[in-house]
Amino acid sequence: MDRSSPVPLYYQLAQQLERAVEQGELPPGERLGNEIALAHRLGLSRPTVRQAIQLLVDKGLLVRRRGVGTQVVHSRVRRPPALSSLYDDLEAAGGRPGTEVIGNRVEPAPAEVAAALGVPEGEDVHRVERLRLTHGEPVALLRNHLPLGLLPVLTAQLESTGLYRAMRGHGITLHSAHQRIGARAATAGEAALLTEAPGAPLLTMERTTYDDTGRAVEHGTHLYRAARYAFDFHLLVRP
Template identity: 70%
Template sequence: MLDSVHFDLDRISPVPLYYQLARQLEAVIDQGALVPGDLLGNEIDLSVRLGLSRPTVRQAIQLLVDKGLLVRRRGVGTQVVHRQVKRPLELSSLYDDLEAAGQGPTTEVLRHEAVPAGAGVAAALGVTEGAEVTVLERLRRTHGRPVASLCNYLPAGLLQLDRTRLESSGLYRLMRSAGITLHSARQTIGARSATAEEAARLDERPGAALLTMTRTAYDDTGRAVEFGTHIYRASRYAFDFQLLVRP
């Protein structure tokens, strides 16, 4: 709980106190010392404890509310919603990563149908343009709040899928259970602003920062088994990777 957390605020630093407090609160949430559902406590009590003005504490809390880490609930107080998901850059399913991080993932299937492959999808999957492929559109939530919008294309007949299976498991887990061995992927990560439609879907403001990922995954025979285009809320999601110096 917050009573046991120590805050180290530098009162002579040019960095504003509200920002220092917000960063340290964010670190506490990210490290798991505060978990979803924990209450932050009364602003007045926190300001007295830290020797800060109430507006300073309120500004720090508002910064984390805006980032989606905290939420103010009438009659309850300020509550931790989640910690930011940091996903390793490896060939893994978002569902599995969220589940491993204790984020309680849920999936809403928005679209599941056979469509003719456009030029880009055909090139990625190595099929003829206009050939039938399966398209999946899903909205992934953690603790009831949207974190990512996923669009995936699969070669026709690759998997027997239904809404129940798609809502209860990750796509790569379903592939593995069908005997498909994932081997490698080509992936591109970027960033852009949310359109009005994307913002509404992800519970963000139009123009909010989004992370983007485009990936083509291959099985152990070299066959392309999935082409995905995903968008993530930058306030709730980050890619985490390690860089090595080439000898």
């Protein structure tokens, strides 16, 4: 701790604990011990430790459980601004991704989906809805529409791998995508699936992906738990 720094001690401690969680030094399920013992070990006041812990509880990295104490939940999912699937990103980060397929059916394309995929409105398309989990905890609700006949859309395969990996396995070369990120409040149904309270903030992502011929191969509308998810960007100053 740098006591000469203008950065408050509670915030310095919170940053150190967050880095330890992100780097796996404090794995999921790890107990932090009680505030008094932690304050004594670090040479800090109990209110300082309590404030640092509360900051990470609010971020969703720690949880307080009666009779258990303060435990690490999971690190926040961080994704680069690249054309990749959430499944692959979670797997690369050691997040043990899982999938629950909620829906897998053919339906007429609504206007927005038809425009994105470049097909007539009302033409049959494949609609897939999945709940993506990491360490058994839901982090995202994914809805994707694909042109009919693009590839076999098998529920068993979707439960064991990501959609982009399945596409590549069928010879589809992903080239580029147009993506829009926003935010909104969770509906009651979405909140129940994502284990959030109704009205909780959710990150939204709408993406249309193209192959190397310029053909639209999927249109996705995804919802992410704001406390468990973040995009990382590297920005350069425009000359």
